[in-house]
Amino acid sequence: EPEVTQTPSHQVTQMGQEVILRCVPISNHLYFYWYRQILGQKVEFLVSFYNNEISEKSEIFDDQFSVERPDGSNFTLKIRSTKLEDSAMYFCASSEPDTQYFGPGTRLTVL
Amino acid sequence: AQKITQTQPGMFVQEKEAVTLDCTYDTSDPSYGLFWYKQPSSGEMIFLIYQGSYDQQNATEGRYSLNFQKARKSANLVISASQLGDSAMYFCAMREGKNQGGKLIFGQGTELSVKP
Numbered sequence: 001e002p003e004v005t006q007t008p009s010h011q012v013t014q015m016g017q018e019v020i021l022r023c024v025p026i027s028n029h030l031y032f033y034w035y036r037q038i039l040g041q042k043v044e045f046l047v048s049f050y051n052n053e054i055s056e057k058s059e060i061f062d063d064q065f066s067v068e069r070p071d072g073s074n075f076t077l078k079i080r081s082t083k084l085e086d087s088a089m090y091f092c093a094s095s096e097p098d099t100q101y102f103g104p105g106t107r108l109t110v111l
Numbered sequence: 112a113q114k115i116t117q118t119q120p121g122m123f124v125q126e127k128e129a130v131t132l133d134c135t136y137d138t139s140d141p142s143y144g145l146f147w148y149k150q151p152s153s154g155e156m157i158f159l160i161y162q163g164s165y166d167q168q169n170a171t172e173g174r175y176s177l178n179f180q181k182a183r184k185s186a187n188l189v190i191s192a193s194q195l196g197d198s199a200m201y202f203c204a205m206r207e208g209k210n211q212g213g214k215l216i217f218g219q220g221t222e223l224s225v226k227p
Contacts, residue, residue: 030212031211031212033214033215035215041219042202042217042218042219042220043156043202043204043215043217044217045214045215045216048212048213048214050212055212056213056214058214089154091156093156095211095212096211097211097212098144098161098163098206098211099146099158099161100146100158100215101158102148102155102156102157102158103155104153104154104155105154105155105156107154
């Protein structure tokens with residue numbers, strides 16, 4: 001069964017460093033998303049992406065964040081200058097049409 | 112106001128019994144979708160079941176069923192014949208609008224523990 005994959009599973013970085021989280025959505029899906037979950041809290045929407053552009057973003061998704069689909073398979077989330085409060089689990093998801101399937105997540109730890 | 116409310120932070124159920132996890136939602140949009148996801152301790156988010164606002168019948172997927180009461184704005188998840196592997200966090204989520212690709216809004220989750 002097709003699934004969303006994410007790499008790395010765990011990323012540790014120093015505050016102020018740039019990180020890139022990578023995702024490979026399900027191949028025939030056209031809608032892509034990033035969510036995050038701070039430890040012990042609910043899942044929060046960051047951004048959705050369709051037809052090579054952002055379709056919606058949340059207040060969390062400020063200028064420090066960017067997304068890209070550099071080729072036909074990868075979907076990336078870049079955090080330009082990480083802060084302590086960016087420590088969270090980051091989930092990529094994809095859908096076609098309604099149900100969003102999530103990847104296993106990348107746990108980001110900012111020290 | 113909370114869009115999705117899950118009032119049970121934790122629930123216990125005996126193995127082989129049924130359990131209902133509560134979810135209420137708030138929207139003025141006539142078109143929306145309701146979802147349940149399971150998050151085991153390993154952390155991944157597993158899709159369980161979907162109910163569209165115009166669906167006439169309650170959704171079912173194996174041991175999972177969704178008790179959809181539109182007038183009450185509730186979408187409770189019923190798990191029948193609980194198994195030890197059902198122990199996990201369960202999240203209710205809503206997508207507003209007809210548009211494909213709309214964001215999901217999640218509730219706070221309910222932690223279910225299945226006792227042997």
